[in-house]
Amino acid sequence: MAQHDENVVWHAHPVTAEQREHLHGHRGVVLWFTGLSGSGKSTVAGALEEALHQLGVSTYLLDGDNVRHGLCSDLGFSDADRKENIRRVGEVANLMVDAGLVVLTAFISPHRAERAMVRERVGAGRFIEVFVDTPLEVCEARDPKGLYKKARAGELRNFTGIDSVYEAPEKPEIHLDGQQLVTNLIAQLLDLLRRDDIIKS
Numbered sequence: 001m002a003q004h005d006e007n008v009v010w011h012a013h014p015v016t017a018e019q020r021e022h023l024h025g026h027r028g029v030v031l032w033f034t035g036l037s038g039s040g041k042s043t044v045a046g047a048l049e050e051a052l053h054q055l056g057v058s059t060y061l062l063d064g065d066n067v068r069h070g071l072c073s074d075l076g077f078s079d080a081d082r083k084e085n086i087r088r089v090g091e092v093a094n095l096m097v098d099a100g101l102v103v104l105t106a107f108i109s110p111h112r113a114e115r116a117m118v119r120e121r122v123g124a125g126r127f128i129e130v131f132v133d134t135p136l137e138v139c140e141a142r143d144p145k146g147l148y149k150k151a152r153a154g155e156l157r158n159f160t161g162i163d164s165v166y167e168a169p170e171k172p173e174i175h176l177d178g179q180q181l182v183t184n185l186i187a188q189l190l191d192l193l194r195r196d197d198i199i200k201s
Contacts, residue, residue: 020100024058027198028097030122031189033106034115034169035132036161037147038139040178040185041106044132047182048189049104055201060096062089062105077158083114090118097126102198110166128196130189131169134178136161 021027033041042063049061072088075081086109096103109115119127139161140148151159158164174192176185193199
């Protein structure tokens with residue numbers, strides 16, 4: 001990681017994170033959805049955002065494909081580029097949490113070290129690791145983008161679960177069975193957010 005120039009300093013602004021949270025009526029946190037391609041991360045994250053929006057919660061969903069159209073359009077899929085992709089997304093998520101939003105991210109983020117890096121950056125109590133646990137054979141059968149087929153044919157290299165490792169979370173805040181109905185998974189997530197006093201409604 002590059003070192004900061006000594007002339008670059010962090011400015012504290014008059015409006016605090018706590019004041020922004022009070023305005024929103026809920027705490028700022030990031031729900032970090034991780035799992036294999038095809039596990040259902042984006043589907044569940046999108047459905048949760050819709051449910052939270054209906055409850056009046058201020059949200060933003062950072063999607064793996066979407067950020068590669070702009071923020072991370074210069075990155076490929078090498079281990080180094082994947083790490084930088086997650087670092088950038090983590091920094092953006094951290095700023096959004098500071099703004100008082102409930103941030104949802106849907107990224108394979110295959111390495112524990114990178115997820116731990118984002119957890120440390122966001123801070124204790126504001127990072128919720130959501131493991132969407134779906135067996136590889138189920139993900140491969142779904143194959144919504146046809147990526148597993150390409151990976152098996154050797155047309156796509158460094159594909160997580162085929163020729164690149166996925167390190168499952170050891171102690172996620174919530175462990176979801178990716179084969180359950182999405183409505184059941186959303187109910188579990190809302191229960192968690194209410195139990196941890198992140199949202200009131």
